[in-house]
Amino acid sequence: MNEQNLWIDETDGVVTLGLTSEAQEELGKINFVTFPEIGAVLQKGEAFIEMEAEKAVIEYVAPLSGTVLEINEEAKNNPAVLDSEDVKQAWLVRLQKA
Numbered sequence: 001m002n003e004q005n006l007w008i009d010e011t012d013g014v015v016t017l018g019l020t021s022e023a024q025e026e027l028g029k030i031n032f033v034t035f036p037e038i039g040a041v042l043q044k045g046e047a048f049i050e051m052e053a054e055k056a057v058i059e060y061v062a063p064l065s066g067t068v069l070e071i072n073e074e075a076k077n078n079p080a081v082l083d084s085e086d087v088k089q090a091w092l093v094r095l096q097k098a
Helices: 021-027 073-077 079-083
Strands: 006-011 014-019 030-034 047-053 057-061 066-071 091-097
Touching: 014 021, 030 079, 047 091, 066 073, 073 079
Parallel strands: none
Antiparallel strands: 006 014, 014 091, 030 047, 047 057, 066 091
């Protein structure tokens, strides 16, 4: 998958990345997610998150460079959150842009 399956929302230099409804549809039910550590520096084009779902195991690449400020702890504990019809609930990480 590519960055087109991620939505990006930027507010005051903080970027939130999340799954689009298209990505949710392609993946099916999400069973497990490996998140980056808070404080990790992501480089544009490098894999930053891995998901196991009923239809695929996939790595997503960062669409931009930045430092991880926050991860979706709720999704870490309950990956089904990422299947939400409200894609704003399907956020993955918040970054401080590099």
